[in-house]
Each structure stands twice: as structure tokens, then as C-alpha cells.
Amino acid sequence: MQAYSSAVEAESSTAAATKLNHNSIEESSTNRAIELSTNPFTTPGNSQPVSRIGSSFALNTPPGPKYFHSRRVKKGTVERPWLDRKDPKEKWVTIIPLLGIAFGLAVSGVLIWDGLRSVVNHTYCPVLDENWSNGFNPKLWMKEAEVGGFGNGQFEQTTNTDENVFVKDGKLYIKPTxxxxxxxETDGSILNLTKLGICSSDKFANCVTSTNVTNGSIINPVKSGRISTRIGPKIKFGRIEVTAQLPAGDWLWPAIWMLPVDSKYGPWPRSGEIDIMESRGNNHTYRQGGNNIVSSTLHWGPNPANDGWWTNNVKRMALHTTYSKGFHTFGLEWSEKYLFTYIDTRLLQVMYSHFEEPLFARGHFPLSDSNGTKLDDPWSHTGRVNTPFDEDFYLILNVAVGGTNGWFQDGKSGKPWVDGSPTAKNDFWKARDSWYPTWKDGGSMIVKSVKMWQQKGYNGC
Incomplete structure (x- = not known):
């Protein structure tokens, strides 16, 4: 009985030891799992050799996840069903983008070729290089004195005095006053430029004006300047560059432009007009664009009511500034095949006109005018598609003021007159306290230099 009892106790001890051993193994396994979860780079227990952890642990620990195990996939062992099923439309996913790229490159090439073909680096002869170092030269420049408004109903009287056109510090100033x-304000006052011997026009309306209190008409309320090379240099095809700072001031109208020496094809606009630069002195808030915008255009047509200017009028806005803040070069390049204007560099073009079709067709003029009179084509008889821009032109620089031709739109930005009113000049004069102070600091167009070149092969060049 005692022996039996000893055997039972021994068995109990062995069972207890076995249970304790299992508990230790489970605890060790749990601790190992915790260690693996906190340190994913620890080598798992079942991947360690038996000699390190004991055969009993290795045999009794359940297999865990295996890390950093890879196998090489042999070629041909992985199924690729997409190779057995081909979509005939799938190839266009590649072809269409390639076709688009090829088409874009072709179009770019054609445009570059056309530009190089049409714009040529011509050879020129210098005609004028004016930097005002010798003052105002009356043999080259003419101060035009008129009161007729130059066809636009402008409000200024242009003078031949130093009050409005003068040279200062090596620069030319055109200043409105x-x-x-x-x-x-005196009823019956008369201004007769012909009697004074200074009128530059042969038309009576351009030389004589008066004040009539009864009907509200007055003598031009402003004086300004307009100079030209009409008696001096002129070109037929060539280049022009005028370096100038534009004026700042309400209702000022600066311009750099050209007219034909001889109106061979008839009165304006039959013989053409080239506007290199036009702008307005109003600030950038002006609805039509103030001194932050310039425009270029060509004028031609069978009569004043039918003018093709609208087909090629182009504007250019200054970048983060205005054209009144500093000097800019306003340029023109003109040949038999094309004409374009630019600012500062030939690469920054404003208006480009390629002479490819007769200008009568290009103007889209009606068959007859408002009176039913058939409109004639004044240019086709020459056989040249660039007519009337195939004759000698001279250069004009001026600062106009106001006008009744729509350059300043009625009812916009506080315009103090209406174009159709017979008292437009007087209405403008009465509002002088609002606009004249804006001219104080920068109301002049300041011209640093003027250069003209004649294209070789014309006018003796």
C-alpha cells in the first residue's frame, strides 16, 4: 500500500512537471509572439534551428508566418490568358496618340515654313536717324497748324509754336495745353490761320473757326501738336522705329501713323492709311482701354463710310505696366508681300497683314452705298494685291484731344460730351476742371528717337 502510494505520488509529480513544462512552453511561445509583433524583423521561432531552442519546443510550437521568403517563378509556369485573347481595337490606343503627335509636328512645320517664307530679312538704306541732338529741324519735320479736326472732329488746334512742340534734354515733346x-468765351471771336499765314491745309474749314454763343459752337478748346515728314523723308516699303513714352491724361489720343504723299487712288481712305500705334491717355480703368493698351490697323476703302479697318485692327496690352510709364519702340515693317507692326522687338508683333488677295475683296464691301450708288473698285486696275499700300508714305506724330468719331465711346467712363451733339466742344470745355488736372504730370508724348529705312530696290535705294 505504501509502495502503491509512492508510485501514485511519483506519477503525480511527473504529471505536474509535464504540465509545468507545457505551461512554460506556452508562455514562451506567447512571449515570442509578442516579441515578433513588436519587432517584425525578429526571426520566427520555428525558423530557428532545433539546437537553439530545444527539440521539444520545435516540435510543439505551432508554425507561424514566414518572412523574407521568396521563390523564383519559372518562365511558362504562370498562366497568361490575355495573350490568348487579342482585341483588334486595342492597337488604336497606341496609334491614335502617335497620329496626333505627327499631325501636330506637321502643322508646326508648315507654320514655321510659312513664316520664314513670308517674312524676309530685307536689305535697307537709312533714310532718317533723328535723335533731336540738333533741335527741331524744319527741313525734315513740319509742324502742321489746323483747326478742322482732321476728319475725326478732334477738339485741338494744332500749332506751329514751341508751346506745343519743343525739344528739351535731347527729346521731343508734344504737349497739349x-x-x-x-x-x-467772347462771342464772335475768330481764329483765322490763313490770315496768320500758318495754315498747313488748303481747305477753308481747316484754317478758320469762330465762337458763336447763340448756337454753342466755340473755337477749339485745346492746343496741341502734330508733326510730320511730309516735306522730308518718306518710304515705299521699308522699316520705321519710333522710341517714345506715351502721355497720361483723360481724353488724350496719341498716335504714330502714316499717310500717302500723293493721294493717287483718291481722297481718304481710297489711298490708304497706316496706323503704327494709337492709344488713349486715360488710365487702365477706362472701359475701352487707356494708356495700358495700344492698337494698330490699316485703313482703306472706296469712301469714308466703307472702310476696311475693322478686318485687321489689333490691340496689345502692356504687361504689368502702362505705355506712359517708360519708353517703348513702336515699329513697322512693310514690304510688297506683308506689313506688320511691333513693340520693342520684331518678335512681339501687334498687327500682321499678309497681302494675299486684292484689298477690295478683303474689305468685304457692299455692292452699293447707303444711297444706292454702286461702289467702284479703285485698285484692281494696278494688278497688285497690295494696292493702295504700294506708294510713298510719310510719317506723322501727334497728340489729339477728344473727337466725335467714336474713338471715345459715348456714355462710358464719364465722357463729358456726346459725339452727335453740335455743342460737343463746348461741353468738353465746360468739364475742364475734371480732365485738365490729369494732364499735369504726364500729359506729353516724349519722343527719344525716330528711324526710317527704305527697302533696297525702291526710291533709289
Whole structure:
């Protein structure tokens, strides 16, 4: 009985030891799992050799996840069903983008070729290089004195005095000023430029004006300047560059432009006009664009009511500034095949006109005018598609003021007159307290230099 009891106790001890051993193994396994979860780079227990952890642990620990195990996939052992099933439309996913790229490159090539073909680096002869170092030269430049408004109903009287056109510090100034108030406010006052011997026009309306209190008409309320090379240099095809700072001031209208020496094809606009630069002195808030915008255009047509300017009028906005803040070069390049204007560099073009078809067809003019009179083509008889821009032109620089031709749109930005009113000049004069102060600091167009070149092969070049 005692022996039996000893055997039972021994068995109990062995069972307890076995249970304790199992508990230790489970605890060790749990601790190992915790260690693996906190340190994923620890080598798992079942991947360690038996000699390190004991055969009993290795045999009794359940297999865990295996890390950093890879196998090589042999070629041909993985199924690729997509190779057995081909979509005939799938190839266009590649072909269409390639076709688009090829088409884009072709179009770019054609445009580059056409540009190189049409714009040529011509050879030129210098005609004028004016930097005002010798003052104002009356043999080259003419101060035009008129009161007729130059066809646009402008409000200024242009003078031949140093009050409005003068050279200072090596630069030419075209400065608008107020008219003598006595001439405007005295009924019956007459301004006769012909009698004074200074009128530059042969038309009576351009040389004589008066004040009539009864009907509200007055002598031009402003004086300004307009100079030209009409008696001096002119070109037929070539280049022009005018370096200037534009004026700042409400209702000012600066311009750099050209007219034909001889109106061979008839009165304006039959013989053409080239506007290299036009702008407005109003600031950038002006609805039509102030001194932050310039425009270029060509004028031609069978009569004033039918003018093709609208087909090639182009504007250019200054970048983060205005054209009144500093000097810019306003240029023209003109040949038999094309004409374009630019600012500062030939690469920054404003208006480009390629002479490819007769200008009468290009103007899209009606068959007859408003009176039913058939419109004639004044240019086709020459056989040249660039007519009327195939004759000598001279250069004009001026600062106009106001006008009744729509350059300043009625009812916009506080415009103090209406174009169709017979008292437009007087209405403008009465509002001088609002616009004249804006001219104080920068109301002049300042011209640093003027250069003209004649294309070789014309006019003796």
C-alpha cells in the first residue's frame, strides 16, 4: 500500500512537471509572439534551428508566418490568358496618340515654313536717324497748324509754336495745353490761320473757326501738336522705329501713323492709311482701354463710310505696366508681300497683314452705298494685291484731344460730351476742371528717337 502510494505520488509529480513544462512552453511561445509583433524583423521561432531552442519546443510550437521568403517563378509556369485573347481595337490606343503627335509636328512645320517664307530679312538704306541732338529741324519735320479736326472732329488746334512742340534734354515733346479762354468765351471771336499765314491745309474749314454763343459752337478748346515728314523723308516699303513714352491724361489720343504723299487712288481712305500705334491717355480703368493698351490697323476703302479697318485692327496690352510709364519702340515693317507692326522687338508683333488677295475683296464691301450708288473698285486696275499700300508714305506724330468719331465711346467712363451733339466742344470745355488736372504730370508724348529705312530696290535705294 505504501509502495502503491509512492508510485501514485511519483506519477503525480511527473504529471505536474509535464504540465509545468507545457505551461512554460506556452508562455514562451506567447512571449515570442509578442516579441515578433513588436519587432517584425525578429526571426520566427520555428525558423530557428532545433539546437537553439530545444527539440521539444520545435516540435510543439505551432508554425507561424514566414518572412523574407521568396521563390523564383519559372518562365511558362504562370498562366497568361490575355495573350490568348487579342482585341483588334486595342492597337488604336497606341496609334491614335502617335497620329496626333505627327499631325501636330506637321502643322508646326508648315507654320514655321510659312513664316520664314513670308517674312524676309530685307536689305535697307537709312533714310532718317533723328535723335533731336540738333533741335527741331524744319527741313525734315513740319509742324502742321489746323483747326478742322482732321476728319475725326478732334477738339485741338494744332500749332506751329514751341508751346506745343519743343525739344528739351535731347527729346521731343508734344504737349497739349488749354486754349486762350477769351477766344472761347467772347462771342464772335475768330481764329483765322490763313490770315496768320500758318495754315498747313488748303481747305477753308481747316484754317478758320469762330465762337458763336447763340448756337454753342466755340473755337477749339485745346492746343496741341502734330508733326510730320511730309516735306522730308518718306518710304515705299521699308522699316520705321519710333522710341517714345506715351502721355497720361483723360481724353488724350496719341498716335504714330502714316499717310500717302500723293493721294493717287483718291481722297481718304481710297489711298490708304497706316496706323503704327494709337492709344488713349486715360488710365487702365477706362472701359475701352487707356494708356495700358495700344492698337494698330490699316485703313482703306472706296469712301469714308466703307472702310476696311475693322478686318485687321489689333490691340496689345502692356504687361504689368502702362505705355506712359517708360519708353517703348513702336515699329513697322512693310514690304510688297506683308506689313506688320511691333513693340520693342520684331518678335512681339501687334498687327500682321499678309497681302494675299486684292484689298477690295478683303474689305468685304457692299455692292452699293447707303444711297444706292454702286461702289467702284479703285485698285484692281494696278494688278497688285497690295494696292493702295504700294506708294510713298510719310510719317506723322501727334497728340489729339477728344473727337466725335467714336474713338471715345459715348456714355462710358464719364465722357463729358456726346459725339452727335453740335455743342460737343463746348461741353468738353465746360468739364475742364475734371480732365485738365490729369494732364499735369504726364500729359506729353516724349519722343527719344525716330528711324526710317527704305527697302533696297525702291526710291533709289
Amino acid at each position: 488749354l486754349q486762350d479762354s477769351k477766344l472761347i
